Structure formats: structure tokens, C-alpha cells
Amino acid sequence: MKPETTASSRSHLGVDRSPLCSARTSIVMLLVLLALMSFCAEMAARYAFPKVSRIRQRIETERQAVKKLQRESSQKPTILVIGNSLVERGVDIDFLQAQMTEYNVLRFVVSDTSYLDWYYGLRRIFSEGARPQAVVLGLSARQLLANKIEGNLSANILIKTADILRVGQDLHKNNTALSNLYFDNLSAFYGGSTQFRKWLLASKLMPDLQRLSVALSPPIQVLPPSSEIVSISAARLRALNELCRENGARFVLVIPPSPSQVEAQIGALEQAGNRSGVDVLAPAENDEFTAELFSDGLHLNSVGEGKFTMLLASSLKRKLSDRINAKLFEPR
Numbered sequence: 001m002k003p004e005t006t007a008s009s010r011s012h013l014g015v016d017r018s019p020l021c022s023a024r025t026s027i028v029m030l031l032v033l034l035a036l037m038s039f040c041a042e043m044a045a046r047y048a049f050p051k052v053s054r055i056r057q058r059i060e061t062e063r064q065a066v067k068k069l070q071r072e073s074s075q076k077p078t079i080l081v082i083g084n085s086l087v088e089r090g091v092d093i094d095f096l097q098a099q100m101t102e103y104n105v106l107r108f109v110v111s112d113t114s115y116l117d118w119y120y121g122l123r124r125i126f127s128e129g130a131r132p133q134a135v136v137l138g139l140s141a142r143q144l145l146a147n148k149i150e151g152n153l154s155a156n157i158l159i160k161t162a163d164i165l166r167v168g169q170d171l172h173k174n175n176t177a178l179s180n181l182y183f184d185n186l187s188a189f190y191g192g193s194t195q196f197r198k199w200l201l202a203s204k205l206m207p208d209l210q211r212l213s214v215a216l217s218p219p220i221q222v223l224p225p226s227s228e229i230v231s232i233s234a235a236r237l238r239a240l241n242e243l244c245r246e247n248g249a250r251f252v253l254v255i256p257p258s259p260s261q262v263e264a265q266i267g268a269l270e271q272a273g274n275r276s277g278v279d280v281l282a283p284a285e286n287d288e289f290t291a292e293l294f295s296d297g298l299h300l301n302s303v304g305e306g307k308f309t310m311l312l313a314s315s316l317k318r319k320l321s322d323r324i325n326a327k328l329f330e331p332r
Helices: 007-012 018-052 054-067 093-099 115-127 141-145 152-157 161-170 175-186 193-205 209-216 226-246 263-276 302-320
Strands: 078-083 104-109 134-138 250-254 279-281
Touching (some): 078 115, 093 104, 093 302, 115 141, 115 161, 115 226, 152 175, 161 175, 226 250, 263 279, 279 302
Parallel strands (some): 078 104, 250 279
């Protein structure tokens, strides 16, 4: 009498392996589907989102213009104006260009950025070949002192891959947070996810999101004493200045007007500029920028923007035409 063939022996003899094959096929199909979805999401983030988001389109346009900025590409000295929303909504770049016809003026603005964003952002800008004659960075005292970056968008468009580890060390990131920075840097989908959510909420679901964000923003923290502001700011201005000088550019810090910025903070930044050999301009220091010139208590309205741009143009023309630094604007 022959022994019964068990299920395991049938599988061993190849009689019935369909359940196992079916499971493997399903797994492979699932992985292929996930890969396809990831690819589509990445392509949409890289090419479709900039076409529907006005802000992202503006950022990409400005970024591409900066990447093409070569010293020989313009017969006029080029001034690169960089910063955050205080610059975007505080400096009318077309009006500034009209006031400074002897220069070629370009702008590159990313909201919510501060010192670390632009220190590493300038490293990337210079490494990609941009060679402006002057770099004008607009930051408040609080933003110059901040120990943070904008987030995944900054990691994606401002910081080069080779600097991600340094950024993580500067911010004391753990391994998980550091790996997230690498994903943000390499992937347009991950790097633009926060901006996409903001766009979706602001344009489709909650049109008053910006006003709500201002209303719910946490109380402004008190800045350290002036002596500490001077010490920290001088070191950071020196680092920015050295980076620009190494790449043939003159560095200028501009302090945008702010209702919360007091004269002591402006004086501390000017003192830090003297220590580090950096020009620190506060065009609005001696002019009255009252509450009616601001749209939301932080950003200038159109009237305030025009007034500040006029003051900035006058200050920059005086500073950039001085004899000491005239050689930076000579043809090479």
C-alpha cells in the first residue's frame, strides 16, 4: 500500500505551487505600482507643480536666472538681491532696477529663510557658477541670529547635497532628521511637500490662510542683549563676507524695516558690521515707517514698499560707488 502524498510533498514535487506564485506576483505588481506612483509624483513635483503654483514658479524663474549669471554675461556690474518675504514684499525689484540703471539687478527670494539658509544657499549659488559683483542680503536681526533653516524647500533648492551633513551638524540633527534632509535635497516631491500643502490650503481650501497664520503665530521671543547680538552677528557676517570675497563679490547686509525692530538692534548690527568689515545698511533707520505702511504688521504694503525701495536704491548707490571698493566693479 502506497503512502499518501502530503501537501508538502506535492509542493516539493511541483504538483501545486500556485498560491506561492500568486503571492510573489502580487508583491512584484505592488512594488511596480509603488515605483510608478513615486515616479509620477516626482515628475509632477518637478514639472507640473511649478506651473500651477505662482510662488514656486517665481522661485524657479529667479533661481534659473541666477544660475545663468556669469560675470561676462552682462556689460553692467550685477547686484544679486537675496532674502525672504521681507525682501519680496519690501523691495520692488523693478523699481530698484529703474533707480539703479548703471547696474544689472537680479533677485532671488525664498520665504521664511534666515542666516543658515543663505550661507549655504550662497555656497550653492557660487558652486553653480554664478558670479555677481555684489550680493545684497536682506535679513532682520532676529533672522540673522536664528539657528534654523526654512525646512524641506530650503534643503531642496538652496543647499547642495555635499553640504547636507554640515547643515545637519550645525542644527544638531539626529540620524532620522538628517536622512529626511537628504530626501528633501534629492527629491522635488519630498522637498516641495510643505509648499504644496500650503498652496492647496491657501488657493483651494482656505483662501484666508495667510491672515490666520499671522493671527495664530506664537509671541515673538525676546532677543538676547546687544552685546550678544554683536558677537554672534559679527561672526556670521564675517563668514558671509569671506564666502563672497572668495568668489569675487562684495557683500552687503540690508536691514528691512520692521515694527518690532528697535534702534538698539539696528545699532548692534551696525556695530557687528564694523567688527567684521561688512557694510550694514539700515535705509529706514532715520525715516518713519509707521503702522499704516505695513500690510499685516510684518510686511510692507505697496506704499511702504515704494518708500523703502527708494531709500535702498539711494543707500546702495552711495555705498557701491565708494572708492575703496570700486575695484570690485571694474571689468575683469
